[in-house]
Every structure is written in structure tokens, then in C-alpha cells.
Amino acid sequence: MTQTATDSAAPAALRRRRKRAGRLHIVVFLAPAVLIYTIFSVYPLAESLRLSLYDGLEDGSAVWIGLGNYATLLFDPDWARQFWNAFSNNLxxxxxxxxxxNPLGLLLAALLSLAPRFGGAYRTLIFVPTLLSVVIVGFIWELILSPLxxxxxxxxxxxxxxxxYQPWLGLxxxxxxTVSxxxxxxxxxxxxxxxxxALIAIPDELIDAARVDGLSGFAIFWKVKLPLIxxxxxxxxxxxxxxxxxxxFDLIYSxxxxxxxxxxxxxVMGTLLFxxxxxxxxxxxxxxxxxxVASMLFFIILVGVTIYLALVQRRLQRYEM
Amino acid sequence: MSDLTLRNVIKSYGSTKVIHGVDLQVRDGEFVVFVGPSGCGKSTLLRMIAGLESITGGEVAIGGEIVNDISPADRGIAMVFQSYALYPHKDVYGNMAFALRHAGVDKAEIDARVQRAADILGLRDLLHRRPKELSGGQRQRVAIGRAIVRDPKIFLFDEPLSNLDAALRVQMRVEILRLHQRLKTTMIYVTHDQVEAMTLADRIVVLHGGRIAQVGTPLELYHHPDSIFVAGFIGSPKMNFLEAALTGWSQEGAHVQVPSLGEIVVPVSRQGGSERETGARLGIRPEHVQLADPATAAMRGEVLVVERLGGETYLHLDVGAADPFVVKTDGAVSARSGEHVGLAFPPHALHLFSASGAAFPHRERHRTLAEPQGA
Amino acid sequence: MNTPVRTARARTSRLRRISGTASVHAVLLGYTLIAVFPVFLVMMNSFKDRRGIFGEPLSLPHAGTFSLEGYATVLSEGSFATYFGNSLIVTVASLFLILFLGAAAAHALAEYRFRFNALLKIYMIVGIMVPIRLGTVAILKLMVDLNLVNTLLALILVYTAQGLPVAVFILTEFMRTLSRDIKDCARIDGLSEYRIFLEVVLPLIRPVLATVAVFSMIPIWNDLWFPLILASSDATKTVTLGVQQFIGQFTVNWGAVLAALSIAILPVLGLYALFSRQLIAGITSGAVKG
Incomplete structure (x- = not known):
């Protein structure tokens, strides 16, 4: 930017020292988060993918074997049996x-969205198990279901x-x-x-309009609310x-x-990996x-996410509300 | 000195140019309003003056000093924002004192300045409330108070009243005018509301598509708009436009042929108009049209809609043009829809625009503009 | 004039409304019992002696069955104070880093225009979709190289990396809705970009920070995988791992098992009682609508 002779006075020079700072602050804000995330999340994942392409030798060094480990996992009878068993159990x-x-969640949410009395209390209490450690939940049920x-x-x-009654966890x-x-x-x-x-985000006017149009409570849920959520x-x-x-993993391991x-x-895949x-x-x-095994899990999740992004999310139009 | 000079100011985002070289001189103590439709660049221009947007080209000078590279805090400006921008975690006193505390002003001085601003704005009893405990008008006052305590060379207002309801807006408008009379500081005020612009400004800057369309006192813009854009933007209801054909020029002015009106003479001069130009638009403000006897009137129209505001009435007429022709008339007028009315126009109230939208200048200045303006 | 009458139509529709309300409550109450009963059962039985636990598991402890012997065993045999301390250090430190670093990054992404902004944002939030556990093999290698195995710092770093994507995502979305005016106002007031973040933006996002905190806290406090793999030494065990291993050793001492479970449940329930409003408001405010 051009400076002309008009701003040569001393105060101006003083001020120029307090000019707009550079863009260093952007780096300062971003660097710590990006670094920790990269070192302890992205890098390990990439490194796992890389390690899956090597085989360890007895002297501790590693040799590149391409997709050899994947072939072992999928086609070696001993490995394949375990892999497919874990995979189908996950399915x-x-x-x-x-x-x-999910249907149960939908039912409870639909009932709660009618704003019944004590709705807040129901909601709070039903959420309690979600907060507990899987380890604790596992033991609680192990005790309850125990024939002892x-x-x-x-x-x-x-x-x-x-x-x-049967000792369901042991059969x-x-x-x-039962674990599921x-x-x-x-x-x-x-x-x-x-x-x-999502349900309470639907504007009341829309529901009122449907009611005036003569839809019953059930029809409103089915024809108005459900498409929107x-x-x-x-x-x-x-x-x-x-x-x-x-x-x-946590639940089954416990x-x-x-x-x-x-x-x-x-x-399941988690216990197999462990x-x-x-x-x-x-x-x-x-x-x-x-x-x-971890990389296979990564690909399986990637496939799921891709299907979701490509098909489901594109079809499921988001309505402005 | 707290005058403001913009010299060929340009702003672009990447390859998109949003401000196309603006030149403007604002005198010390002047109240200037930037007005224009949304997207015209008025807020961007204000933010460039404040230092919140970088300046792509040209110069901004405050009190003779080029401030292009000086941080907002050091430009000697204060700004009042549309959303008030009060710090929600500080009380009214804390909000007003914040900038001064940050600048290291001593306590007694801060207190004196805050109390003075609170007195001016009637905020005495609210100093220890949080913003969320205040009404919209009170918040706006705190935002203005925060600007006052900085004792700026220039006040910048960015659509400060558009979040208020209509009644409060009128009240705050008057308060801002009184504030200006009292402080006599240079003020730049951005709005999209032409009524605010007309009532507040010493001079109005009409912006259109990142360029200045016209600069002038409110009455200059009202009576002598430079272009069809300014003519249509200033004034409410909007000016009526009729397609017209330029047939010739004489001593009295331009001779134009208007389909529903026949041939008339408009007292304008030819300056700038090209020899062979024939397409034109005739403009007349709704408040300058007079109802006349349908049998002898120059123009007739069928009443489509009658809007009664009590003190005045707007008639929307079909005169054979594409758009309804609006007439502002007495509140007691008896017209009903379906009726035919006659219309008459005083020649000096007619405006003539070339096909490109530029106005042919009137031969005589409007009489209210004959007296010296401003102080 | 006709006097309005309550028609048969009106009466039936009133009846239908009442029976509808009743069935809504029946379903919600029924499921609430299913959700809460097992937790209640465990806590109730932890205050009984062995005879009470097995003889009358479904009744409240009374003079004949009340006993704290389970808790006595837990307190004498396990080092639960240490485990709690470890869980607390790990959770608080991770939360602080997630919130502070996440907010700083989100602020930069939401506030400033710079090259690769959009790309960087995608990079940061892609971690929501890819669980960090998949990198465990390399994380362990890395921790061995950094000499961090069996330290709480290892857990803190991993949990921070795990929590950042969600934090950055939610906070960026929220920060975009913050008024630009208030930051500009602070600029005119002469604050540096750092102080704008610390003094203007952070106070404004406090409610969302609380939501992100509760969200990120649950999986950290409850995690079994990383404590098991990275920090299973006695000095660095967290509560979750401690309970898991304690129960593994004391399977036959039911009183002790129930007491250990209750000890692990109680602080979580206590915190939930304090913050449930914030957590639920956070979830339902649309912060996680994706």
C-alpha cells in the first residue's frame, strides 16, 4: 500500500508499529490441535495400514509382502474361519x-416429543445406562442373568x-x-x-397445519414427522x-x-484384533x-460410510425448517 | 480535524470486485449517510473505513492521515453495530469501560467518561445490568454509549436501527440526531432505509453496485436525482415511470410523446443527451400527481386498489402501462376501485431520463434548494 | 340462540385423548423401569451381606441383611483411591486440552479466511468417522518409542486426539453463528486476535463448551481399551480397568463385586445429576445434528 508524505508525523510512525498483525495467530490457533490429532490419530492409522503390508522376521526386521497378510487373513483356513466368524457376529x-x-429409540422419542408430563424425568432416567462404562454394564447383566x-x-x-429361563450368556x-x-x-x-x-425441531406450525388439515396423531407422525427426520x-x-x-469390544471382553x-x-472384530x-x-x-485386522476394520467402516454418504445422505433430502 | 477522505477506494475478494473506486470527501462534523439496496457495498465501505476490511486499492484518510495500514483501534473511530455487539458477560458499565480499560486509561477518567455518556443517553440507572436484561432500545443506547466514551474523531453506524421495531426506530432516530447536534462529531451512517437517510443526513451518498450513484443533500436527491436509479430509490411510495419517446427539443425543454398522455413538454435541458436519442422514461412522484376532472384531464386511469392510511390515501391506477401508476392523495378522497379518475401533472415536477438511465437536468433548481444549505 | 351442547362426538374424542395419554405413560414408565432397575438392583444389594444378596436379592437391605463388608473388602484389597485419582487426572486433563485446543482451532477455522481452510476442516473432522482404536498397533509402538507406556500422559494424548474431531466440528458450527459484530467491536476496542479469542469468544461459547465437555467425558471415563493396552500398571490404572480386574479376581465374593460396581457407578450418576440438564440441552439443541 502506498504511503504519501502526509503521514510522516511522529505519532503516525508510532502507530505504524501497532499495524495489523500478520497472520501468525492463525497458525498459533491451529497448530496444537492439528499436531496432536495428526501424531496420535492420523499417523497411527496410516502406520497401521503400512504395517499391514509387512511381515516380521525373526531378527526383528520387517519385509514387504504386499497384500500377503490380507491373503492370509481371508484364505488361510485357520485365519479365515476366525475372520468370517467375527465378521458375521458383527453383522x-x-x-x-x-x-x-433404533425402532425402540424412535418409539421412545416419538412418545417423549408429545411432551407428556414428567417427560424430562423419563428422558433423564432412560439415558442413565448410556453413561455407564460398558464394563460395569456387562457385569451388572452378568450378575442378573447368572443362574447362581x-x-x-x-x-x-x-x-x-x-x-x-436359560443361562443365556453361557449358551x-x-x-x-443376549450380548447384543x-x-x-x-x-x-x-x-x-x-x-x-430432530422431532422437537419440527416447527409447531407445521404440526398445527397438519392437524387443521384433519390428520390424526398417528398420521401426522407417519406422513409429516417421519419424512422430516x-x-x-x-x-x-x-x-x-x-x-x-x-x-x-469392551462389552464382549468384559x-x-x-x-x-x-x-x-x-x-467380534474387536476381540479378534486384540x-x-x-x-x-x-x-x-x-x-x-x-x-x-485393524486395516480390514478400517476398510469395512470406509465402505459403510461411503455407502451412507453416496446413497443414503444424497437421497435423504434435508428440509429447511 | 476529523474529516474523512476516500480516494479511488477499491475492494475485491479474489477476482470479484465489490467496490469500484470510490471518491468521497466528508467534512469535519458532517453527518453523512450511505444508503443503497442490499449488496451495494455500503457496509463493506464502512468496514473499510473502520479498518475491519483490508483496502485493495486507493486510500482512506482520517484527519489528513492515511490510515490504510493502521489498526482499527488506532484510527480514532468508534462503531455502532446492527446487532449491538454488546459483550454479554459484562454489565453496561463494563461494556462502556472496556475499550478504555484496555487502552490503560486511568480509573477516574474512565468513570468520568462513562458517567457522562450514561447521562447523555439516560443510562444512569442501568449501569449494572447485563445486556440480556435490557430492551432492544436500551441495548442500542449502550452500544452508542460505548462509542461515545471513546471520544472518537468519527462515529460509524452500521444499520444501527434495523433490529428495532418501528416506533422505537423513530424515537432512536431523533435521539441520534440530537446526539449529533450535541457532540458535533463527524458521523457516517449506513442504512438501507431511505427514510432514515432523508431524515438524518446532512448529505446522502447513494451507492449502487459498488459505485457512488449520487452524493447530495436529501432535498437535492429528492428533487434532482441524477439517474433513474436514485429517482426510484429515494422517495416513498416509489416514483412512477412511464415509457416515452423523445420527439424534439425547444426553448421550453424536451418534447416527449407518452402513449397514455399524448405529447408534453418537460422543462429540462439537453445537456449530455445525444442528438439522435429517442427512447426515454418520464418520471413523476406519486405525491406530485393531482386528481382532475376525468373529462378534461391530460391522462385517465382506472382505480385498481385503494390503500387508506388515514391521513393520506394511495390510489393504484391502471393507465395502460406495464406497472400500476400510484397516486398519493388526500385521506378524504372518495375514489373506489373500478372508478375512472383524471390526472394532472405540474410540469416542474416531471423528471426525464434517457434510455441509459441518466437524468436530463432540470432547467431550474427547486425553490427549496435556492437557500444556502447546511451550516 | 342455541345453547352449545357437548355432543357424543366430543365425549368420545375426550375419552380417546385420556386413554392415549395413559398408554404413552405406560410405555415410558415401563421402559424407564427396565433402564433403571438393573442399576438400582446392583446398588441395593451392595449394602447386604452374602445371605441377603442370595436369599432375598429383590428386597431392600434391612437390619438383618445390611452389611458394608463388600465395601470393606474393596477398600482394603483394591487401590480404588489411586484409580479414581488416575481417572480424574486423565479425564480432566484430556477435557481441558480437547476444549481449549479444539476451541482455538475451531475459532481459526470459523473466523479467518485462508487457503486450505475448508480442506483443513474436513481433515480435522474426518476423525469422527474413523475410530482411533484402529490405529492402536501403531499408537502402542509410538508410545514405546516415546517412552510413555504406563504413563497417564499417554492416555491424555490419545484421548485428546480422539476428542478433537467432534469438538472442532461442533464448535466450528457454533462459532459460525456468533455475531461478527462483537469481534469487530473488540478489534476496534484494540484487542489482539489472541485476546479476542480468550476474552470475547471463549465466554460466548461457554454453554457449548459444557456440552462438548460432557460428551467427550463419557467415553474417556468409561474406556477400557486404551488403559488396558497403554497403561495397565497398578500405578496408572483407571477406575474402569481397576473395576474390571478387581472383579476378575473376586468373582466369588459377590459383596465385593457389587460394592466395586457401585463405587464405579456413583460418581458418574452424581455428575449426571448435576449436568444432565446441560447434556440433554446440548444433545437436543441440534449441536449434533450432523
Missing amino acids: VLFFVHMVVQ WGVAETLLGAVGLAGL ESSALV LISVWQYVGIPMMLIYA LPTLGIVAILTYIGNFTAS IQGALGAPNFSTD RTFFGQQLQLGDVHMGAT
Whole structure:
């Protein structure tokens, strides 16, 4: 910028020292967050992807083997059995959440959005399990369902169903579904809250208009509210998907151990990763196979997110409200 | 000295130019209003004067000193914002004292200045309230008070009244005028509301598309707009425009042929108009049209809508033009929709614009402008 | 004039409304019991002796069954004070870093125009979609190299990296809605960009910071994975890991197990009682609408 002779006075020179500062502050604001995030989140992920392409030698060095580890994971009979078992268990887990947790969350949110008396209290209490550590939740249910304590049996007896009781967590046939339902119990608060937030964001005028147009309460929900909250349901679905592949570790490790007892019937990708990486019993820990399992998980999540972004989110139009 | 000079001021964002070389001279103590439709660049220009937007080209000088590279805090300006911009976590006193405390002014001096501003604005009893406990008008007053305590060379106002309701707006408008009379400081005021511009300004700067369309006193702009844009922007209801054909020039002025009106003479001079130009637009303000006997009137129209405001009445007429023709008339007029009325125009109230939108200047200045303006 | 009458139509619709309300409460109350009962059951039984726990698990503790022996075992056998201290240090330090660094980054992204702004924002928030656990293999290697294994700092750094994306996302969205005027006003008042952030922006975003804090806090306090992998030594164990391992050792001592669970639950419930309004307001304010 040009300076002319008019501003040669001393005060002006003084002032110029306090000129607009450079753009250094932008760097100062951003650098710490970007650095910590890069070093402890982005870099490890990239490094895991890289490690999955190597194999360790006995002398501690590593050799590049391309997609060899992935071939092992997918086609070596021993690995493939474990991988596909864990993967399909994750799918079951996901399925149970989608058909039980999210519809239940939707129902509770829909009822809460009618603003019943004590609505705030219901909402607060239903959210309690979500706050607890998965470890604690796991143990609570382990105790309740334990045949030793007999609480579950007593409770079923109170409604005349004592005959139905089985030690569900210990049976290969029911362990996985039981664990899934425990997880549903814990996390239903999240879809409930998200959907509730979306529902109360719908302007009252719109509902009033529908009522004047003669729609019943049920029809209003079905034809007016539901279409408007579809984007939120999409978000709930993708959050369920991601959580299912990673967060399920804590619960299963706590209740059933790293082997996904009984007999791997509750083994999921998270426990498989943990076992592969750290070793268990006779099996030695393997950094490179561990990185491979983690990378497979990364790709599985990437596929889910891509499908969500490409298909679901584009279709589910967001309405201005 | 707190005059302000803009010399060929330019602003661009990347390759988009939003201010196209503005030149303006504001005298010490003058109240200047920037007015224009949204997107005309008036707020950007104000923010460049404040130092909140960098200046792409040209110079801004305050009191003779070029301030292009001087930080906002050191330009000797104070600004009042549309959203009031009060610090919500400080009380009224804290808000007003904030800049002074930051500048290291001593306590007694801060207190004296805050108390004086509070007296001027009637904020004495509110000094220890938080902004959220104040009404819109009170918040606006605090925002102005915060500007006053800085004792600036220039006050900058960025649409300060547009968040207030109509009644409060009128009241605050008067308060700002009285403040100016009392402080006699240079004030630059941005608004999109031409009524605010007309009532507050010593001089109005009409901006259009990042350029100055016209600078002048409110009455100059009202009676002698330079262009069809200014003519349409200043005045409410808006000026009526009719398609016209220029047929020739004589001693009395321009001879024009108007479809619904026949041939008339408009007392303007030819200055600037090209020899062969024939397309033109005739302009007449709604308040300058007179109702006349339909049988003998120069022009007739059918009443479409009658808007009664009590003291006055607006008639929207179909005169065979594309847009309704609006007439502002007495509140007691008996016209009903469907009726035919006759219209008459005093020749000196007619405006003539070339096809490009430039006004042909009137042969005589309007009589209210004959006296010396301002002080 | 006709006197208005309450028609049969009006009566039935009134009845329908009342029965509708009743069924809404039936469903909500029913599920609330399902949600709360197991937690209540555990806490209730933690105050009983062994006979009370097994003999009458569903009744409140009374003079005949009341006992604090479970708590006595927990306090003598486990170092829960240390675990609590560790959890507290890790959670508070991580939260501080997430909020402060996240807010600074969000401020830069929301306030300033610079090259790669949009790209950088995407880079920062992509971490919401990619769980940090997938990098565990390399994180452990990195911590070994940095000599940080079995330190609380390792957990703090990882949790900060984990929490930043959500914080940056929510805070950037919110900061974009802040009035530009107030920051400009501070500029005219002569504040530096740093002080504008500290003295004007931070106070303005306090309510959202609280929401982000509660959000980020839950997964940090409850995490089992990283304490297990990065800091499982006795001196650095967190409550979650401590409880998990304690219960593993004392499976047959139910009183102790129930007491350990209750000890882990109580502070969370206490905090929730204090902050539930803020948490729920945060969730429902649309801050996480995505």
C-alpha cells in the first residue's frame, strides 16, 4: 500500500508499529490441535495400514509382502474361519441394533416429543445406562442373568414365565443375541436423544397445519414427522454401524473374555484384533497381522460410510425448517 | 480535524470486485449517510473505513492521515453495530469501560467518561445490568454509549436501527440526531432505509453496485436525482415511470410523446443527451400527481386498489402501462376501485431520463434548494 | 340462540385423548423401569451381606441383611483411591486440552479466511468417522518409542486426539453463528486476535463448551481399551480397568463385586445429576445434528 508524505508525523510512525498483525495467530490457533490429532490419530492409522503390508522376521526386521497378510487373513483356513466368524457376529450385532435398538429409540422419542408430563424425568432416567462404562454394564447383566443369583429366573417367575429361563450368556446359541440386547439396553438412549432432538425441531406450525388439515396423531407422525427426520435416522444408522464394529469390544471382553466365549460364539472384530495383536494362550502376538485386522476394520467402516454418504445422505433430502 | 477522505477506494475478494473506486470527501462534523439496496457495498465501505476490511486499492484518510495500514483501534473511530455487539458477560458499565480499560486509561477518567455518556443517553440507572436484561432500545443506547466514551474523531453506524421495531426506530432516530447536534462529531451512517437517510443526513451518498450513484443533500436527491436509479430509490411510495419517446427539443425543454398522455413538454435541458436519442422514461412522484376532472384531464386511469392510511390515501391506477401508476392523495378522497379518475401533472415536477438511465437536468433548481444549505 | 351442547362426538374424542395419554405413560414408565432397575438392583444389594444378596436379592437391605463388608473388602484389597485419582487426572486433563485446543482451532477455522481452510476442516473432522482404536498397533509402538507406556500422559494424548474431531466440528458450527459484530467491536476496542479469542469468544461459547465437555467425558471415563493396552500398571490404572480386574479376581465374593460396581457407578450418576440438564440441552439443541 502506498504511503504519501502526509503521514510522516511522529505519532503516525508510532502507530505504524501497532499495524495489523500478520497472520501468525492463525497458525498459533491451529497448530496444537492439528499436531496432536495428526501424531496420535492420523499417523497411527496410516502406520497401521503400512504395517499391514509387512511381515516380521525373526531378527526383528520387517519385509514387504504386499497384500500377503490380507491373503492370509481371508484364505488361510485357520485365519479365515476366525475372520468370517467375527465378521458375521458383527453383522448379527448390527442387525439386532437396527431392528431393536433404533425402532425402540424412535418409539421412545416419538412418545417423549408429545411432551407428556414428567417427560424430562423419563428422558433423564432412560439415558442413565448410556453413561455407564460398558464394563460395569456387562457385569451388572452378568450378575442378573447368572443362574447362581437367580434374579432373572425370579423375575420371570413373577410373570409366570420361569420355565423360559436359560443361562443365556453361557449358551452358544443365545450368547451373541443376549450380548447384543445388553448393548441395546445400554445405548438406546443415543438414538432416542438424536431422534427426539430432530422431532422437537419440527416447527409447531407445521404440526398445527397438519392437524387443521384433519390428520390424526398417528398420521401426522407417519406422513409429516417421519419424512422430516429421515436424515437423522440415516445418521443413527451410520453411528450404529461404526459403533458396532469398534465399541463392541469392551462389552464382549468384559463379559465373555478375549476369546468371545462360549466357543468364539461372541467373537467380534474387536476381540479378534486384540487377540491377534497381543496373543492369547498358545498364540503369539503379531503386530503385522494385528495391523491387518485393524486395516480390514478400517476398510469395512470406509465402505459403510461411503455407502451412507453416496446413497443414503444424497437421497435423504434435508428440509429447511 | 476529523474529516474523512476516500480516494479511488477499491475492494475485491479474489477476482470479484465489490467496490469500484470510490471518491468521497466528508467534512469535519458532517453527518453523512450511505444508503443503497442490499449488496451495494455500503457496509463493506464502512468496514473499510473502520479498518475491519483490508483496502485493495486507493486510500482512506482520517484527519489528513492515511490510515490504510493502521489498526482499527488506532484510527480514532468508534462503531455502532446492527446487532449491538454488546459483550454479554459484562454489565453496561463494563461494556462502556472496556475499550478504555484496555487502552490503560486511568480509573477516574474512565468513570468520568462513562458517567457522562450514561447521562447523555439516560443510562444512569442501568449501569449494572447485563445486556440480556435490557430492551432492544436500551441495548442500542449502550452500544452508542460505548462509542461515545471513546471520544472518537468519527462515529460509524452500521444499520444501527434495523433490529428495532418501528416506533422505537423513530424515537432512536431523533435521539441520534440530537446526539449529533450535541457532540458535533463527524458521523457516517449506513442504512438501507431511505427514510432514515432523508431524515438524518446532512448529505446522502447513494451507492449502487459498488459505485457512488449520487452524493447530495436529501432535498437535492429528492428533487434532482441524477439517474433513474436514485429517482426510484429515494422517495416513498416509489416514483412512477412511464415509457416515452423523445420527439424534439425547444426553448421550453424536451418534447416527449407518452402513449397514455399524448405529447408534453418537460422543462429540462439537453445537456449530455445525444442528438439522435429517442427512447426515454418520464418520471413523476406519486405525491406530485393531482386528481382532475376525468373529462378534461391530460391522462385517465382506472382505480385498481385503494390503500387508506388515514391521513393520506394511495390510489393504484391502471393507465395502460406495464406497472400500476400510484397516486398519493388526500385521506378524504372518495375514489373506489373500478372508478375512472383524471390526472394532472405540474410540469416542474416531471423528471426525464434517457434510455441509459441518466437524468436530463432540470432547467431550474427547486425553490427549496435556492437557500444556502447546511451550516 | 342455541345453547352449545357437548355432543357424543366430543365425549368420545375426550375419552380417546385420556386413554392415549395413559398408554404413552405406560410405555415410558415401563421402559424407564427396565433402564433403571438393573442399576438400582446392583446398588441395593451392595449394602447386604452374602445371605441377603442370595436369599432375598429383590428386597431392600434391612437390619438383618445390611452389611458394608463388600465395601470393606474393596477398600482394603483394591487401590480404588489411586484409580479414581488416575481417572480424574486423565479425564480432566484430556477435557481441558480437547476444549481449549479444539476451541482455538475451531475459532481459526470459523473466523479467518485462508487457503486450505475448508480442506483443513474436513481433515480435522474426518476423525469422527474413523475410530482411533484402529490405529492402536501403531499408537502402542509410538508410545514405546516415546517412552510413555504406563504413563497417564499417554492416555491424555490419545484421548485428546480422539476428542478433537467432534469438538472442532461442533464448535466450528457454533462459532459460525456468533455475531461478527462483537469481534469487530473488540478489534476496534484494540484487542489482539489472541485476546479476542480468550476474552470475547471463549465466554460466548461457554454453554457449548459444557456440552462438548460432557460428551467427550463419557467415553474417556468409561474406556477400557486404551488403559488396558497403554497403561495397565497398578500405578496408572483407571477406575474402569481397576473395576474390571478387581472383579476378575473376586468373582466369588459377590459383596465385593457389587460394592466395586457401585463405587464405579456413583460418581458418574452424581455428575449426571448435576449436568444432565446441560447434556440433554446440548444433545437436543441440534449441536449434533450432523
